[in-house]
Amino acid sequence: MKKSKLAMGAIIVVAGMAISSGVWAAWPNDKPIEIVVGFAPGGGTDTMTRTLSRFLEKKLGNEARIVVINKPGAGGELAATYVARSKPDGYTLGMVNVPGFIFMPMYRETTYQPEDLSLIARLVDDPSLIIAKKGSSVPADLSSIIKRLSEAPGSLSFGHAGDGTTGHIALLQLEKLKKIKSTPIPFKGAGEGKMSLMGQHIDYAIITQSEAPDLESPTSEFIGIALASKKRKLKSTPTTLDEGINIFTSSERGIGGPKGLPGDINAKLQTAIAEVMQDPEYLQAAKNDVPVLSFMPGKEWEDHLSKSRKELEPFIPLIKKK
Structure with missing residues (x-):
């Protein structure tokens, strides 16, 4: 009887291993x-x-x-x-x-x-990028943005993909370096931020370079303000280094x-x-x-x-x- 139980147990274990192995081998x-x-x-x-x-x-x-x-x-x-x-x-x-x-x-x-x-x-x-809506009346370069926020703290809003994300950190870096204060607006993703910018509900959006593929097009709805990179990768957009500001986020x-x-x-x-x-x-x-x-x-x-x-x-x- 004991031998029978042991044999049955061994069969169950082996069968279980075979089933497990079969399922595993099926991936993906x-x-x-x-x-x-x-x-x-x-x-x-x-x-x-x-x-x-x-x-x-x-x-x-x-x-x-x-x-x-x-x-x-x-x-x-x-x-x-x-x-x-x-x-x-x-x-x-x-x-x-x-x-x-x-x-x-x-x-x-x-x-x-x-x-x-x-x-x-x-x-x-993928480096961070500040964009604005083309034709907007907000400052169109980083130096002017810093000047405006120095004179009127919190007067410009920046959309980003959520607290602690790349765009938010880029904004924190800018505020710390230049001793200014903006109004950050978190979204659930860059797509939402761009839509809000299109509707002019925010002044700027901080996205990444790959999320703004149409900036070089004459028909683009957006303009690039600054790319947080040491190398220029967009012909029409200066880097933060070009603006004399050492902010590099990616x-x-x-x-x-x-x-x-x-x-x-x-x-x-x-x-x-x-x-x-x-x-x-x-x-x-x-x-x-x-x-x-x-x-x-x-x-x-x-x-x-x-x-x-x-x-x-x-x-x-x-x-x-x-």
């Missing part, structure tokens, strides 16, 4: 992979994710399917928490937006910690998954992403992102973000004051 073909975006549709992160997903499906295999899920709110916290609490089976991934992803837990209590996610790969390093975007994501799945995703970013068809489809593409493997990106945390520490008291 047995159900859709979700990539969660923490901002509203229409912004740079959303657009980039949807373009990338089409090509990533091909690299992962003919049966791989990817769906993009938008979970906007709290500067990306809702999406990060959703991914962190998901099963680490490769079917739930998330777009990681830095600095918000690492900065928010530094100045307030959040429902996730950066360590709750396994980073897979960085995709872009949005790094990449893909991560829940902590405990199996190493082989992480490696397969990383390889596929690297291949996509070398694909001529992808580069044509994602031409607005091409100037800011900056691939970095997950482990290297984690090490890089450890240094970024130290650079963000001076802004903790500033954001707590608001």
Whole structure:
């Protein structure tokens, strides 16, 4: 009887292992992979994710399917928490937006910690950009903006993608450096900020370079005020360095998954992403992102973000004051 029970137990264990192995081996073909975006549709992160997903499906295999899920709110916290609490089976991934992803837990209590996610790969390093509506009566250069805010604190409003995000940090940097005060307006994504700017409900929007692809067009609804970069990447828009102001902020975007994501799945995703970013068809489809593409493997990106945390520490008291 005991031998019979032991034999039956062994059969159950082996069968369980076989089933588990079979399910595992099916990745990524047995159900859709979700990539969660923490901002509203229409912004740079959303657009980039949807373009990338089409090509990533091909690299992962003919049966791989990817769906993009938008979970906007709290500067990306809702999406990060959703991914962190998901099963680490490769079917739930998330777009990681830095600095918000690492900065928010530094100045307030959040429902996730950066360590709750396994980073897979960085995709872009996208500098911040201040834009205004073409034809608006607001100051059209950074020096004039600073002068106006020095004379009338809070008299100009700046839309950004949420507290602790790149645009907000750029604004905090400007205020600290020039000892001025603006009126920041948080949105759930760059798309909402641009729409509000179109309706002239705000004076400026702080987005990223890739989120304003039409600035060089004569028919553009927007004009560039300043790009927070050391290098000029838009012919018609000066950099902050051109304006004599040392403000350099950038949005790094990449893909991560829940902590405990199996190493082989992480490696397969990383390889596929690297291949996509070398694909001529992808580069044509994602031409607005091409100037800011900056691939970095997950482990290297984690090490890089450890240094970024130290650079963000001076802004903790500033954001707590608001």
